[in-house]
Amino acid sequence: MSALAMNETLTIARLGQRGDGVAETVQGQVFVPFALPGESVRAVRDGDRAQVVEILTPSASRIAAICPLFTRCGGCAAQHMGEGLYAEWKRQQVVTALSRAGLETEVLPVVDAHGVGRRRVTFHARREDDGMRVGFMVAGTHDLIEVQACPVLAPGLERAPIVAQHLANRLRASNKPLDIQLTASEAGLDVDIRGHGPAGDALRRQLTEAAERLDLARLAMHGEIIVERRAPFQLMGKAAVTPAPGGFLQATSEGEAMLSRLVLDAIPKAKRVADLFAGCGPFSVRLAEKAQVSAFESDKAAIQALSRAANHTQGLKPVAAEARDLFRRPLLEHELNVFDAVVLDPPRAGAEAQVKRLAASKVPLVAYVSCDVGSFARDAALLVAGGYALERVTPVDQFRYSAHIELVGVFRKTAGRK
Structure with a gap:
């Protein structure tokens, strides 16, 4: 703390995006880690940050942390939140991001996808x-x-x-x-x-x-x-996929399964599907149980892992896997228009270049899996401006106790905008 640090009593009004308690003062907002809405705390303040010294009036939503290192280790932000407050805080992150982008849709309750834990x-x-x-x-x-x-x-x-x-x-x-x-x-x-x-x-x-x-x-x-010594494979639907060393994986097995289920439910009748930013294929190999899949991913090692798994799994429809940088070479409208549906799961920055092409396409259905509510809201606004309706958004929580939330958004091309 600096020499200007002050000891004062603060009343917490709400939770911030990172899980900090937010107090409104005459000098502006003050962010207080590990404080909850409705609590009165004595804190040492330094500018717009403060550290709790004592909780004067605890919230009914405060619970005991499950780890003795909580508040010291930087891995968890929310072990002190009761289940109801925690779930609504995560859902509200999605609602707020969509509202700021001028979007209205049904935001479903948060799906718990922690499962047995992070893998x-x-x-x-x-x-x-x-x-x-x-x-x-x-x-x-x-x-x-x-x-x-x-x-x-x-x-x-x-x-x-x-x-x-x-x-x-x-x-x-x-x-x-x-x-x-x-x-x-x-x-x-x-x-x-x-x-x-x-x-x-x-x-x-x-x-x-x-x-x-x-x-x-x-x-x-x-x-x-x-x-x-042994192939370190992951079970993805019927397939056994061996990712490249350090290659991207969803945080939990349950999270991957739940995101895949939501994607499959969004496009139940699609016969030909494009899987963009496909990674090592968690969606592709599941989609291929019912549909012909074209998978695109910039990471060549990931595409190779996907191809090997698809080729060695019985009962799948054809999977065409191509290494392609969708940031620099997004699929164009004529390439997209042959598909009944598009699935995309871009990195945290989103997929602005590809989404602009998708917005101008005739693809009937889009299932967008996102790990960042801000970039999703930006891309969703582009799709809506291109004639898509955002039908629903499902938040998925596989990073329990963190500020991180994932989601699946379902878009349908509206009549007269093809």
């Missing part, structure tokens, strides 16, 4: 004195906090802290900060290490020995496979 985690490792410190980032800093267990992780990641520490110890001679990403697969742990740089022959032998000792399915460094 991927990244530990950070830093050299300190003679050892390696491994853990998560302290909230609002670049400092590390050691983590023995994390209650939001899937059971398949139970060994993750021990494995990350062992691998960091093996790499301590590099004196480099490391990011160790661990994914729970059907065959065991899949690990990708970033930050070290290329591994020489001696280090590759050491890491291979470590993978054997730790019983890892696969160990990679910067996406390059060091050793693959």
